[in-house]
Amino acid sequence: MNDTTTIPILPVLSAAGLVKSFGGVVAVNEAAIEVVPGSITGLIGPNGAGKTTLFNLLSNFIHPDRGRVIFDGEPIQNLPPHEITQRGMVRTFQVARVLSRLSVLENMLLAAQQQTGENFWSTWFLGGRIAKEEREARDRAMEILASIGLVEKAQDYAGGLSGGQRKLLEIARALMTRPKLILLDEPAAGVNPTLIHQICEYIGDRNRQGMSFLIIEHNMDVIMSLCDRVYVLAEGSNLAVGTPSEIQTNPNVLEAYLGQ
Amino acid sequence: MPNLQVNLATLAHRDLGPLGMNRYGSCPLLRYDFNTDSPPLPLRSMVGYLVSLIVLTAIYALFSLGLNLHWGFTGLINFGHAAFLAIGAYTTVLLSLAGVPIGLAALAGGALAALLGLAIGVSTLRLREDYLAIVTIGVSELIRLMALNEEWLTKGSFGVQGYDLPLADFRPTVATRIGMIAILGAIAALSGWRLWQWMVRRLRGVDRAQLGQTALVLAGYVASLVVLFSGIGMTSRALKLANTLPGGVLILLLLGAIVAVGWLYGWIARRLIIPKLPHWEAGAVLLSTIALSAFGFWIFGVSAVALYNYRENPSRNGLMFLALITVAVTFWALERLVRSPWGRVLKAIREDEQVAKALGKNVFAYKLQSLMIGGFIAGWRGVSGLAVEYGISAQFRDANHL
């Protein structure tokens, strides 16, 4: 593993000076974050620290009041969210959002990128190519679903999934976009311990294949076992950054978590 | 120019019941001698009436197909679909009056309606979704008032009249007519086949004997409901004619009877049918398949007779032919679209547009496309100026209050 205190290579994602206030509440205040390619970076902090808001700013679901976000060497803070996904950075939602009246498999197929069949005119003239792409996407989707334990549910309506299963589908769907970087907002919340273990292994696997992760999580075991580097956010600002063990022993962090 | 004047009101006076039966309970259609050039008068008006009905049904079918793309597939709340219809219809008719060939004029009508969709979309889709609803109501009301009050172009409340209908001067030979009938036959057969497939899929694994029983019970349920409601209708008409009760009381009675019957049948369905008949859904599938195929067969029969006697009323029969084909083609095209990956994105937007965005779909562009295509379908009258023909102002008003 690289020395984490100095970053020798260009970060895949780097944001600096991000500010967002809602009325009087400053949810994110001069926050900065960097994700090294091929790393799993953690983002922790007490409830209401601004973690989810920071994700919204990075993915431009909410436009920041100030600050810069650079992904893959290019500024993205002015790109619409869908273009950011197309460039290879996908985010999940803290409260899982599934497309209820679509099947689980259709939820997955939707996530495939650059599908010829999604162009209105192509649907009329490129039937063969579309069918081929659909077959490929279907195979890949079933593979991901199998690895995450949802394969029996593939044909069911996503609206019928349990809370934990929705969470899994959310992650599977994000993977389906073939991203360079995934922002996971509390992937383990509401998922049973065996499955959490399975998800962690899965994330580790993907990471070894070169995918980068930025993970918000309250479950410390997950953070400790997965992350190379952890950012701590408190009241919208960076409180600390370091390896998991450094963070665990940082008195400021303990103070922020325990209150006062 | 032959101008189609179908007065539904006068035709309705001819005591034609369902399935085109006359008052003596026989169906003249079945006794029709196909070799005579001039069929008996009651039959002529009956087929004419039915043909007009088919055309009217086709117009509304197209209208709903476009609307369904907006509401049903994309979740766009559009209260002013009639505006698309009006723009398309007036454009088509006025252009064809100016001498543009009817096919081109219809295309232009569709294109203009699509442009209206673009304009509405660009101005509202970036805002909260309520704005689309508000603006569509406004635009449609605006267009209606303009068309009704403007004398020079749209001839105000008179409506535009005296334009060419498509195929009005068309005098097909026997072979051509049979060809046209064959085309409709092919469409009917294809729809029948699809219906059959749907039924087979839905009935898979259901026990035959149980299915038959269920279907019979459901048929009795529906039939008794129909009988009850027509009884209520006839009684209230008799009461009204007898003129003994004040109008208010009569209306209250009527409402009371409808609510009572509705409540009773709702209760029967909830308490007896659904819990006692495990396969009631399959029974309903079987029943509706039978009803739909009978209806389809009947439409095909009427239109085949009308097409065979094309000369009876060329413009009307031609209109029917074009209308049926337009509906079939539009339906096919839409089915294909909504089943494609493109349609999947629309459904995703309907379900949760944040997810669609997060998965890299340009939600705004897809909504615009949906608005434009739905508008195009409503505006593309395929057949000339249908809406105007049937009194655009009245229809438009009804549609507006949908």
Ligand SMILES: Nc1ncnc2c1ncn2[C@@H]1O[C@H](COP(=O)(O)OP(=O)(O)OP(=O)(O)O)[C@@H](O)[C@H]1O
């Ligand atoms: N849309 C909004 N409007 C107003 N205030 C908001 C909005 N979104 C977030 N906030 C506020 O910003 C602060 C940070 O919220 P955020 O959801 O980012 O916290 P979090 O760190 O994700 O917390 P948790 O761990 O509980 O998920 C909170 O005080 C919240 O009330």
Ligand SMILES: [Mg+2]
């Ligand atoms: Mg959060």
